[in-house]
Amino acid sequence: MRRNATTRYPILLIHGLFGFERIGHFELFHEVKEALKTTGNRVFIPHLSATHNNEVRGEQLLRQIDRVLAGTGAAKVNLIGHSQGALTARYAAAHMPHVVGSVTSVSGPNHGSELADFLRKALVPDQLPDSVALNVVTLFSEFLTLMSGSTTLPQSALAALNALTTEGVSRFNDKYPQGLPHTWGGHGAELVDGVRYYSWSGTLPTTKAAMLDPVHALCRGLSEYFITEAGQNDGFVGRYSSHLGTVIRSDYPLDHLSSLRRPVIGASALPDPILLYIEHALRLQAANL
Template identity: 40%
Template structure:
């Protein structure tokens, strides 16, 4: 838990960040974050496109008062020279449906920037969603980075679907309440949503079927092996955390981070996704002191005082891509 001076400093820095960067709708559903900066630490060759996970969004609210899914991450990258975009896909849908939505926005980015490729970064279900693009349009993709990606699925989804009562409640909350509110708040209420399709996609069973349909050497046969760093010209990277409760003030985090320990019967996960499931390509690290929402700096940056800054991890990764010539 942050002490008052630290909390004040963070608030000042966040306010400064909002002033120093600009967020705009570059195309339908596509958020473009820019900044006036001469820095080049994160200046990759190709633009970076972020994709959210289940129940995700680009931005809810307004520039003056709102919250990004990748909280403070895109503005920081923009101030360090990166050309950054956040895609808007259905909060709840199959990987293929979300993937086709993302493909349309990737093509918008290519048209807007004049670049032939993009670097894709996906969190949670955003991991397989970005991998879908690499599978069907590898010529568009320089790299795919998964942050707690559900590449082998999450047993949480299997358990929910196996319990009729919980599955019904989850369906009502998702299809009729949460997802419609999210898409309305984003200004894109026409986006389709399906809890059942979403749960199936991120389940262990559904993920295995997706991987069989779209195989890649970047995904190793098991967790004791390493996947290929480069497959079909696309570079693959991944990282994740293995923490659950990291800040008692972050109530939302604390609640959802108990689901995976209950499903798996262990704590080798980030509260929602098992560590093994997240491995693809070059595994940068798989034991950060982050839970599933800390990995994208939510909610409002609350996390353990002794954990690495998520914003810095993305900045460092952009530099990694830059040095790789991506």
């Protein structure tokens, strides 16, 4: 029997940095979108710049929210943002709270990414030892080789990187503090300006199946560049940096991309990352969203 997890408002799944339609052997958001549609939801994936700052992507999202509302007749939308998509969603909700029912951050760098800090320093001569700079840039370059896709929208990798550093996100948070915790590692307000805020994220798993996944191997390599949240990150985002609104959980055994997909190799992860989205749809349904 098909499970009914139909939300009142349409769901928009918002990709993050380098969020093309396909990454490696899987389509971005494909399993999530199909699972949510199977449970009765109207699901849309906005077309946003793969690389740009939060404001540019946020303005693009606002225009597409208008189109979804016009096309569906809905009064509001539910925004679920992965990685930088969480910051994009927060921008949209801050500017148009009357048309946003909820913002959900999945593995979002809501207080910045230590990896982005390292990458930014690696691009500036003499900021890091040559061997460290070379290694972190090489690892990230290997990650980018897994990406494929194209877009006609404006792109700026440097603008995106600056927007994801702890300094860049701190400036963003000064303008858009909705849902942010007042203490490090705490919860933020769930309801702000009529918008409900939620978040979940993971930390690197240690299962044998995960170790065989090439994407996970790169996440594990990149995780070595975390200092504040060493051992408490998913390879791209620190556990406590991800907190926003009501924190559902921030230590699921999932690397940064596993919060979007089931494992390519080996047995299914526990919990099933796709079921997390169904459970959240039920949570939104219960909140009349």
